[in-house]
Amino acid sequence: MERDEFDALLFRHAHELGATTLQGINVRNVIFEEGRAVGVRAAADDGWERDLFARVVVDASGRRCLLAKQLRMKQKDADFNQYSIWSWFRDVAPHPPGQEGMVFFHFLGLERAWAWHIPLRDGVSSIGVVTDKADFQKSGKTPEEFFDSLVARNRTFVHVMEGAKRTRPWWIEADYSYQMERVAGPGWLLVGDAFRFVDPIFSSGVDVALYSASFAHEAILRSWEEGREDAAFGDYERRVNEGVDVWYETTALFYQLQQLFGRFALQRDHRADVARSLQGNPYDPVNQARSRRLLSEMRSAYEEIISDPRNLLRPGALDPAGTRSSG
Ligand SMILES: Cc1cc2nc3c(=O)[nH]c(=O)nc-3n(C[C@H](O)[C@H](O)[C@H](O)COP(=O)(O)OP(=O)(O)OC[C@H]3O[C@@H](n4cnc5c(N)ncnc54)[C@H](O)[C@@H]3O)c2cc1C
Known part of the structure; x- marks a missing residue:
């Protein structure tokens, strides 16, 4: 199951179990009273804004790390300074018979680098590369040129990408490994990417x-x-x-x-x-x-x-x- 379907299923399930669910809302910050998290300030594009109170605040804001940034407790990983560029493609070479639907990794003969090829639905594949950020910076290439240069390092990967057509803009992520000084405190907990x-x-x-x-x-x-x-x-x-x-x-x-x-x-x-x-x-x-x-x-x-x-x-x-x- 792909992420959008999976996320929608979880959201619907929470609603069916009786949770009050809101969509299209941006949490601006967590509200603290006497050192304890007591709720969030939430807003929507149409000007709606409200303070929502709760016995416990669970931050699941992903790599945006809302609460960790607010409390300044995010610690960037000194050892993994990775850079990643990926997108969705059509017309990539199919997996060998018997391996349809499998996730493939490609080694790129470069330190701290690898590539993924994940078949999604309707003939679309997610394909991306990860490398040390310093290698991208010193390459002097645009992200797309850099992606192509990494594909060229592996013959199988070249074959996979020969007729590929990109169907989405490039996604780029850098400096993404991190942890937090603390994971929980009075009235709050961090989960998922918001935690590490x-x-x-x-x-x-x-x-x-x-x-x-x-x-x-x-x-x-x-x-x-x-x-x-x-x-x-x-x-x-x-x-x-x-x-x-x-x-x-x-x-x-x-x-x-x-x-x-x-x-x-x-x-x-x-x-x-x-x-x-x-x-x-x-x-x-x-x-x-x-x-x-x-x-x-x-x-x-x-x-x-x-x-x-x-x-x-x-x-x-x-x-x-x-x-x-x-x-
Ligand atoms: C390059 C790359 C490849 C990856 N590949 C894989 C993989 O193959 N398999 C795998 O398991 N994981 C993979 N991951 C990791 C995976 O995507 C995350 O670990 C996972 O999505 C974390 O789930 P989450 O619910 O914590 O955060 P997210 O899925 O990021 O969800 C956070 C949600 O919070 C919302 N949000 C954020 N801030 C606010 C706010 N202020 N107010 C309201 N809502 C807000 C966001 O809109 C989002 O809906 C990959 C990550 C990267 C960067």
Whole structure:
């Protein structure tokens, strides 16, 4: 299911369960009284403006990070300074028989870079590239020229894009990995991208959004039962951060040595664990332990590769500081 249908389904479901739902409303800011979030100031284009009050404010404003910006607690990720450009295309080469509908990734032979090809409905595909922002800046190219130059780095990708026609404007995102100093406070919680964003290589975004929303719901109910927020909201913060840390560390390791994932995914001993880890829900203790075990084995393999100048994967490896290893 695609995002617009999925979002509409969630919205309708909330309405059917009795929630008051408003559309076309822009929340300007969260209202605080004596340090506690008590509601939001909302406005519409037609001049409608109102203060809406609530027992708890949950910020789900995505990468606009409304409350984190208001409280100045957004921390840009120092290690992932990524740049992404993408759009929707028609007439891309079809996937090979038997692989219709699958998501394809293309390696681009460039550090910290990759491309996605996601078939959508009606013959349209979402295709985009991610790279280090510095590589775009020093290229001196326009975003479109830069996109084309990345396509040209991979023969399969060239084949996919040969007859492609763009049907939407380009979307561009930069500096998009970040976390927050705090995830919850008196009367407020952050969920989804409003709480944290990790580079999307493993499609973790919707996993984070849905699980954090569900855990925020549990934390709010618990705080009402207990008559206090600090323990419930503190547990929420720990739980979501511990899970997203797994996504983050998996992503960081991928960028250190992209081929490692392909190698582990093909090994009989690890294939199931790789698949299970990438399916998501790293907040569950059993899943988290499995993913951490896998990460630890991958790190050992990475250390072995990086310390052996003759290892065939060594030229593709970045050292732990994220630079090309010498020797
Ligand atoms: C390049 C790229 C590729 C990605 N690929 C994938 C992928 O393949 N798979 C995956 O799972 N995730 C992917 N993601 C991440 C995914 O899009 C997000 O993690 C996910 O959409 C987060 O959901 P959300 O509900 O937190 O935020 P959003 O989906 O951004 O929703 C936030 C909503 O809040 C509304 N809003 C914002 N501010 C206000 C305001 N002031 N007042 C009222 N409403 C407001 C917005 O209009 C929007 O409707 C990708 C992200 C990027 C940048």
